Amino acid sequence: MAEISKITDTATEAPPNNNTEKSKSPGEKPVQEDDLNKIRKTKPGSKRLLLTLTVLSSFILGFPFLLKSTEIFRSPLPFRAIDLLSNGLESNPLSLPCHFQAVFIGFNHVRSDESRAQELGFLISHKMREMTGNDPFCGGCGNDYTVSVTIDSDSGCIRNQNVKIFGNYENLCLWNCGEIDFSGFDVENDEEFDGILAKILRGNGACLASRVYSVVVMNKGGEDIRVVVGKHRHSWVLGSVSEADAVSLISKIFVKLYMNGGNEEGMVQGKGEFMPVGADGSVVISFSLLNSNPNDWVYDWDFRKIEESLLAPVVEALSPIANINVESQVLYHTPKSSFSYWDEKLASYVFSTKDLPFFVNSNEWHLDTSVAAAGRSKVLHFVVYIPSAKECPLLLKLPNGDVSTTNGFMSPMWGGITVWNPPSCVRDYQTTQPARNSFSPQDLQKVFQVFMGQLRLLFGLKSDNIRVVESGITSFLTSERGFAEWELDVLFRHHTCFNLRSCATTLGSLSRLVQSLPRMIIMDEIGKQVKFSLEAATLAQKNASLGMYEASAVSSRQARALAEDAFFHPSIMSLSYSSIEHYFAIYMPFFAPVLLHVLLAAIKELRRYKRERAKYFAWNASAKT
Structure with missing residues (x-):
């Protein structure tokens, strides 16, 4: 066993490595393992x-x-066009061209040439510029107006020739000398004479769109001066008047009435923000008849006849600046919030102007029930308040101690209220059976005259033009539409300017908002609304430059409404943009x-x-x- 083990141990000894010995030639160093890692004999695969x-x-x-x-859809917006509109209205306030005509009848002059007419035209223009100043306000005539002077005398017809052509109707829009003999007409009958002048000055209908404002001065010796403003676009002065006084009167009428609408300061900048027209160009006029205590008496009205006879002409006249809807309602058990006291001198209950803020009882007066006032429409409330027997008659006492002739008041941007005392109003009135009554046509006429005055005040005009400042006007003729033609022209010019400025402001805000938020959703509908708004604004400016007041008012209203629709589009308020x-x-x-x-x-x-x-x-x- 020992021998076998020895042999095994001997056999397990490793034989000499001939390869290693053969590789080791004289003068060569042995190859280490690190050197083998640095060497690659095959090209590496890719x-x-x-x-x-x-x-x-x-x-x-x-x-x-x-x-x-994941991108957000953004319809392209015309940012450059928006900036041009805003900068243009800011640098050059919108002014609409106005044409004025002064006619002198019965003035005999030594010189029968055009120099006298030229001189009068220069004096009137100079006087007008002194009153208007060099800083024209938006919506006025500015310096873009012409003054034509015609002298119709025994020596012939003299007319200044340095005026612009009034559209395509130069000859028809100017006064035709000798066309009519005023001696055959009753000039004291203002209504009849107003119709005669309207027929003459309009050239049988050819000058309806030219907007020529005329003042006819008829010099008649030995008579007091009467100044009458017609319900169209003309006025007349009758009596013994000198040229200097005639020039002064003509200039005042042109500036204070036909330019400024009867306001001493004119339509001041920014006043349009308080105009009773919604952002969408619509107005809802709500008429409410309030029976304070139906246990005493109940009143009703036939509003359909009222709307057809009294309101339809007003709605038609204001249609270029607002889309007006009319509605009515009768409410019961509607006491007022303020208190009244008994006045022995007046033998009636009295409430003062200090009580006006507390007169409306918002808890009992359910006035905001209109279904037509959706979105951004404006609602104007006109209320007829019938007091109960315990506070009847009820009168409004003014701060100077006088009793209000209209027995009503108005609230800016809200509407107006009229207190109407029943004819059977007596103190300590008691009854077990309330009487049902209806408004008589005469009472309705009086009430709606008050409402028309309040509506005129809401639109920035005088309630009845009786107290026009220092104008020396003897009489103003009223129109069945509630607004004279020259007053409507003032409203059209003013609303055109305000709508265009509002449109430019809204589109400018939308442009800045869109550019500041790159992830905002801009739908195709918004892009179309902005495009159509700019087109309507351009059309309004073009119509304004041509003196087309109604068309410019309609286009500007559409431009503002489209701009508001684009800015308040529901998709803009989405949470998708960030x-x-x-x-x-x-x-x-x-x-x-x-x-x-x-x-x-x-x-x-x-x-x-x-x-x-x-x-x-x-x-x-x-x-x-």
Whole structure:
């Protein structure tokens, strides 16, 4: 056993490595293991690198598709056109052209040439510029007006020739000398004479669209001066008047009435913000008849007849500046909130102007029941308040101690209230059976005259033009429409300017908002509304430059309504738009971890490939040497 073990041990001894010994030639160093790792005899493969780069490139190429699939739709808006509209209205306030005509009848002059008419025209224009100043307000005539002077005397017809042509009707729109003999007419009958002048000055209908404002001065010796303002676009002065006084009167009428609408300061800047017209160009006029205590008496009215006979002409006259809807209601058990006291001198209950803020009882007066006043429409309330027997008659006492002739008051931007005392109103009135009554036509006429005065005040005009400041007007003729033609022209000009400025402001705000929020949704409908609004504003400016007041008012109202619709579009208030940081905060948790690992793997694989290729190039270079 010992021998066998010995033989086994001997056999297990490793034989000499002949290969190693053969490789060790004289003068050569042995090859170490580290040197073998630095040598690569085969060219490294690129499959792993291509696979990694393919995965990385798929992420990179897919990123634009991700942005495209998650982008917010934005309809292109004409930002430059919006800026041009805003800057144009800001630098050049809108002024509509006005044409004025002064006619002198019965003035005999030594000179029978055009120089006298030229001189009178210059004096009137100079006087008008002194009153208007050099800073024209928006919606007025500005300096874009002409003054024509015609002298109709025994020596002939003299007319100044340095005026612009009134549209295409130059001859028809000017006064035709000798066309009518005033001696055959009763000039004291204002209504009849107003119709005669309207027929003459309009040229049998040819000058209806030219907007020529005329003042006819008839010099008749020995008579007091009467100044009458017609319900169309003309006035007349009758009596013994000198040229200087005639020039002064004509200038005042042109500026204070036909330019400023009877207001001393004119339509001041910013007053349009308080006009009773909604942003969508519509107005709802709500008439309410309030029976304070129906146990005493109950009153009703036939509102259909009222609307057809009294309100229809008013609605038609104001249609260019507002889309008016009319409605009515009768309410019961509607006491007022303020208190009244008994006045022995007046033998009636009295409430003062200090009680007006507390007169409306918002808890009992359910006035806001209109279904037509949706969106941004404006509601004007006109209330007829019938007091109960315990406070009847009820009168409004003014601060100076007098009793109000209308027995009513108005609230800006809200409407007006009229207190109507029943004819059977007596103190300590008691009855077990309440009487049912209806308004008589005469009472309705009086009530609606008060309402018309309140409506005129709400639109910025005088209630009845009786107290026009320092104008020396003897009489104003009223129109069945509630507004004279020259008053409607003032409203059209003013509302055109206000609507265009409001349109430009709204579109400018929308433009700045859209540009500040790149992720805001802009639907095609908004883009169309902005486009149509700019087109309507451009059309309104064009019509205004041509003196087409109604058309410019309608176009400006549409421009403002479209701008408001675009700004308050429901999609703008969506929660889908946000900042770009919020956008990345949503998607980065999903893609950042995977993309980071793929990027690190690609970098690692690229480094490995470069290292292995360097080994191969090093071995290849050593093998060649």
